[in-house]
Amino acid sequence: xxxxxxxxxxxxxxxxxxxxxxxxxxxxxxxxxxxxxxxxxxxxxxxxxxxxxxxxxxxxxxxxxxxxxxxxxxxxxxxxxxxxxxxxxxxxxxxxxxxxxxxxxxxxxxxxxxxxxxxxxxxxxxxxxxxxxxxxxxxxxxxxxxxxxxxxxxxxxxxxxxxxxxxxxxxxxxx
Amino acid sequence: xxxxxxxxxxxxxxxxxxxxxxxxxxxxxxxxxxxxxxxxxxxxxxxxxxxxxxxxxxxxxxxxxxxxxxxxxxxxxxxxxxxxxxxxxxxxxxxxxxxxxxxxxxxxxxxxxxxxxxxxxxxxxxxxxxxxxxxxxxxxxxxxxxxxxxxxxxxxxxxxxxxxxxxxxxxxxxx
Numbered sequence: 001x002x003x004x005x006x007x008x009x010x011x012x013x014x015x016x017x018x019x020x021x022x023x024x025x026x027x028x029x030x031x032x033x034x035x036x037x038x039x040x041x042x043x044x045x046x047x048x049x050x051x052x053x054x055x056x057x058x059x060x061x062x063x064x065x066x067x068x069x070x071x072x073x074x075x076x077x078x079x080x081x082x083x084x085x086x087x088x089x090x091x092x093x094x095x096x097x098x099x100x101x102x103x104x105x106x107x108x109x110x111x112x113x114x115x116x117x118x119x120x121x122x123x124x125x126x127x128x129x130x131x132x133x134x135x136x137x138x139x140x141x142x143x144x145x146x147x148x149x150x151x152x153x154x155x156x157x158x159x160x161x162x163x164x165x166x167x168x169x170x171x172x173x174x175x
Numbered sequence: 176x177x178x179x180x181x182x183x184x185x186x187x188x189x190x191x192x193x194x195x196x197x198x199x200x201x202x203x204x205x206x207x208x209x210x211x212x213x214x215x216x217x218x219x220x221x222x223x224x225x226x227x228x229x230x231x232x233x234x235x236x237x238x239x240x241x242x243x244x245x246x247x248x249x250x251x252x253x254x255x256x257x258x259x260x261x262x263x264x265x266x267x268x269x270x271x272x273x274x275x276x277x278x279x280x281x282x283x284x285x286x287x288x289x290x291x292x293x294x295x296x297x298x299x300x301x302x303x304x305x306x307x308x309x310x311x312x313x314x315x316x317x318x319x320x321x322x323x324x325x326x327x328x329x330x331x332x333x334x335x336x337x338x339x340x341x342x343x344x345x346x347x348x349x350x
Contacts, residue, residue: 006206006248007244007245011249012253016256016259018189018257019266026273042187043186046187051193051194051198058202068316068323071322072323076330079305080329080330080334081330083304083330084330086294086295091276094211094298094299098251099257102254104261107271114296114297118297118300119211121296122303126234144321155320159320
């Protein structure tokens with residue numbers, strides 16, 4: 001199938017599902033960050049749980065390839081924290097900002113414009129960051145099972161149990 | 176098809192569907208979900224129109240060339256999918272200021288839009304430094320049990336929780 005057509009179709013399904021789960025709303029995202037409403041966390045962890053099992057099953061059959069981003073502590077930690085600061089203010093992440101716009105929440109337009117400016121600013125700083133922050137703690141493209149030298153299915157079972165334990169706790173607390 | 180007209184799906188059911196969608200995407204086209212690189216490409220397109228020579232010489236735009244690829248179409252698809260979903264459940268309405276924001280910061284559109292724009296800049300700078308957003312690092316990274324995904328997603332939430340606390344204070348004043 002044409003790659004661009006596949007992209008837009010996959011995106012339409014994903015946007016449809018996210019709108020139905022109400023995860024593209026500012027109130028839901030801030031609800032999670034204020035530790036009051038775990039809707040987006042439930043959505044994300046369920047997606048991860050199902051996809052993790054499916055992806056490793058297909059990987060064992062030799063039908064797919066992984067696409068692991070490198071672990072660079074400087075970039076992942078500093079960038080992650082900076083992302084979080086911005087996320088708490090705009091209340092949308094990049095994909096959900098597009099979804100929010102589709103739903104008519106047009107404050108996300110300003111968030112999206114800011115994101116494009118932010119990408120441009122990052123491009124200006126990239127040569128400097130590449131020599132500094134992005135060299136701090138570079139461990140390459142590594143997974144947790146590889147780092148621990150443990151069979152991936154053991155890790156998957158432990159993670160699934162941990163996620164389900166969290167879900168039970170969220171429901172008990174009414175989060 | 177009544178289920179498609181429902182206003183809200185359980186986040187677990189929706190998450191499971193998104194998980195299946197991610198597995199199918201990897202299986203059929205080899206593509207993992209992600210969104211933030213598209214903002215670099217979009218910024219590249221805009222800067223190219225103004226200063227093509229400069230863009231051609233910038234490391235980051237050489238790395239992430241201004242082009243329409245799978246992910247670019249995926250991100251556009253998210254907007255379309257959300258639009259269709261909210262359309263058929265009759266939830267589509269123009270919202271200028273999210274209700275939780277209004278409860279805390281008042282109905283000023285300008286205040287919300289400026290904050291969304293500035294927050295957007297910070298979000299994308301962080302996402303590019305971390306090399307991913309909650310889609311790429313969060314969903315795709317964790318589904319592959321990538322260490323970079325776990326570290327980044329934890330930092331996204333850590334930064335977000337701290338800022339949400341600063342903006343809204345502690346306690347459970349919501350609803």
